[in-house]
Amino acid sequence: MKEADRAKIEKHAAQKMELSICDIYDSPAIKTEIEKCYEKFNIQPNFFENKQVYLVFCIPPHPYKSKQAALDSINLDKLLDQTLKKWSNNYINYKAVIALKRYVIKNFKVSFCKPKYLDPAIWYNIAMARLFGIPKKRVLKCMHQILVDEYFPKVNMNLQIQINELTTEEDISYIWQEVEDKQKICSWNPKVYRRNPKDKYTNFYGRKKGKTEDPKRERDKTVYDFKKSNPKATLKNVNKKLIAKGFKTLEDYTHIYKIIERYKKHLTDIS
Numbered sequence: 001m002k003e004a005d006r007a008k009i010e011k012h013a014a015q016k017m018e019l020s021i022c023d024i025y026d027s028p029a030i031k032t033e034i035e036k037c038y039e040k041f042n043i044q045p046n047f048f049e050n051k052q053v054y055l056v057f058c059i060p061p062h063p064y065k066s067k068q069a070a071l072d073s074i075n076l077d078k079l080l081d082q083t084l085k086k087w088s089n090n091y092i093n094y095k096a097v098i099a100l101k102r103y104v105i106k107n108f109k110v111s112f113c114k115p116k117y118l119d120p121a122i123w124y125n126i127a128m129a130r131l132f133g134i135p136k137k138r139v140l141k142c143m144h145q146i147l148v149d150e151y152f153p154k155v156n157m158n159l160q161i162q163i164n165e166l167t168t169e170e171d172i173s174y175i176w177q178e179v180e181d182k183q184k185i186c187s188w189n190p191k192v193y194r195r196n197p198k199d200k201y202t203n204f205y206g207r208k209k210g211k212t213e214d215p216k217r218e219r220d221k222t223v224y225d226f227k228k229s230n231p232k233a234t235l236k237n238v239n240k241k242l243i244a245k246g247f248k249t250l251e252d253y254t255h256i257y258k259i260i261e262r263y264k265k266h267l268t269d270i271s
Helices: 003-026 028-040 047-051 067-072 076-090 094-107 121-131 136-140 143-151 169-174 176-188 217-229 235-245 253-270
Strands: none
Touching (some): 003 143, 003 169, 028 094, 028 121, 121 143, 217 235
């Protein structure tokens, strides 16, 4: 994809994310919570905004960037992390900073932000930036990182693409090179193509609405039915039956027993 096309897609995506970022900064509900937070922790009104801690980072010299450009290039996570460190080292103690972060996560309502199907941590981080005095225009300079890390679709090593309710075909085309790269990895390393061990109790091929049937189910049924009607059938007999049905052959007789047990479990689950 040409850089001009990528820039165009980024611009459209940034417009969507900017709306929610502006909503957090302009929301009366967030403003009310900040005032409650000031009162709860005995903080002077506009204390964080007046100090402008986010401007006093120690940035090491960069061979190709000015100090301002280096400051502007800091992503949101690092910007927030360094800001909180500055507050805890110079103005308020570390425990108070942690308490403020917890207050934001517990009390700030960010459910109005879109896309809704993102990790809510991004919205809480922006709300924290709002509380700790980082201006909206500075947060918007982190837009490229926010789009790449949060907004654009993600593809895992199972070649499953995760989208949100605002994802467009353009957004998917933006990450399509990554999809092709992972396809190549899966093609020469079949062990990569498997579910995450953490998802071992998740049935991706369940009978729930919107999910597809397990592609191995028909092969399992063929083996199960054939062995049930021919208990003395050999591996060679089973493989002949599979070839006739257009399925791959089995390498070991023990695979037959595994398939039969798996299909029995499936019949039990749906009964």
